[in-house]
């Protein structure tokens with residue numbers, strides 16, 4: 372009996388598994404499985420859930436925070452500009468409110484969207500992505516001066532600080548957002564993992 376129950380729960384687990392994945396790069400987002408109109412961008416290392424597959428696309432559920440009443444971007448945490456996904460104005464994307472919270476005296480909504488993207492550049496493990504970002508940062512940003520640590524700047528300071536220096540390095544433009552995510556998520560105002 373125990374074995375049977377185990378078998379049933381395992382098979383159901385597989386059938387209804389909602390795959391948690393992480394984007395490995397900047398991914399275009401669409402309203403449906405076929406349209407070529409890009410309505411938003413998903414940022415690397417953002418956790419998403421794959422709801423279904425159709426052709427070469429997947430329907431993704433993406434969550435994040437936004438200042439109360441705003442629905443143009445989803446942020447990793449309230450009140451820091453660490454982007455999970457950004458959308459164009461009047462994108463047609465439906466934002467579902469799944470919670471609300473306060474941070475630094477301001478009100479934030481927790482939002483969820485369902486959007487489509489290509490079934491590529493997704494990984495079930497985020498650790499190698501951060502390791503790759505750390506390597507890029509450590510190797511390229513210590514050539515002219517000592518390495519500045521992620522904890523030296525806040526999550527909101529890092530994007531412009533990084534961009535002001537990145538052009539002096541060999542870091543590929545396509546990897547900028549990956550390194551920025553690593554720096555922001557390990558910034559001095561983020562909890563140490």
Ligand code: HEC
Pocket residue numbers: 511512513514515516519532533536537539540
């Ligand atoms: C080609 C040499 C070079 C490389 C590569 C380089 N830097 Fe710099 N960095 C400098 C110089 C020179 C300064 C002194 C100020 C200036 O020129 O802007 C500086 C200053 C800084 C400062 C101090 C700025 C301040 O206001 O206190 C930080 C932080 C910094 N770099 C971060 C980085 C990061 C992050 C990278 C990798 C993306 C990087 N640097 C790569 C040359 C470099």
